[in-house]
Amino acid sequence: MHDENDNLMIRIQTGDNLAFDELVALHQRPLIGYFVRNTRDWQLAEDLSQETLLRVYNQAWDYLPVGRFKPWMYRVARNLLIDNVRKRSHDALIRAYQTRNEENDTGLSRIAGEFATPEEKLNDQEFCEIVDQMLEEIPEEQRQTFVLHHYVGLNLAEVAEIMDANAATTKSRLRLAREKLQDKLRPLGIKSATDTSAVG
Known part of the structure; x- marks a missing residue:
């Protein structure tokens, strides 16, 4: 039996765009929390979370619904983070973010x-x-x-x-x-x- 994330990915694979909106609603804030704690930059964290979700959408047809969605998604996120860290200066990396999210x-x-x-x-x-x-x-x-x-x-x-x-x-x-x-x-x-x- 598939979990919620797998069911959404299956729907995305069949062309259901509403499923992607639901996936974004579930995971955008946790992704922002992950990125903001690793970049110290709220705006950058929002951008990277959006890019992660777009990559998830674009790679949806390669995903196998076997209950491993979160590790798969955060691997995409980590790869994006590594690419970004290599491009940014030390000062940008340690800049404090201004907004907090209670959920995170x-x-x-x-x-x-x-x-x-x-x-x-x-x-x-x-x-x-x-x-x-x-x-x-x-x-x-x-x-x-x-x-x-x-x-x-x-x-x-x-x-x-x-x-x-x-x-x-x-x-x-x-x-x-x-x-x-x-x-x-x-x-x-x-x-x-x-x-x-x-x-x-």
Whole structure:
């Protein structure tokens, strides 16, 4: 039995343009969230998300509806991101974006529940803003692994497929990203439930 994404792709393959509109409605905002956290540029993120969806449409007839749509789509997105990163200056890559989308904070809002100040749980929105800033300082492959897993909600096998990495490498990148975030949060008096280090 096909899932919602597969059903939409099957309809697109039969020439149903309304199905593409539905696909855009489902995935445009999550794609923008993925790109904005990797480019720090909201307008660019919107452009890349639109280009990703256009490529999905143009390549729809090559897609096999076997329940693997999200890894397939985010592989397209990652390839676009890599091409763009190669063309952009460092200053453009780290430019802060101005607009936030509450839906795209869902993943880190869940993570926020695992962290607390010494006195009380950190506000989810404040936590997400802090983590967004600190993600800039994490190496690209670790950052993308973290974003795909926690923001997009993909499992590790799907992330590994998109990143062209094996399971062990993917787990290692995710662990390193988490550890680096913990190291950066600790001086602010924020620690995770599994962090046994002293608060700085």
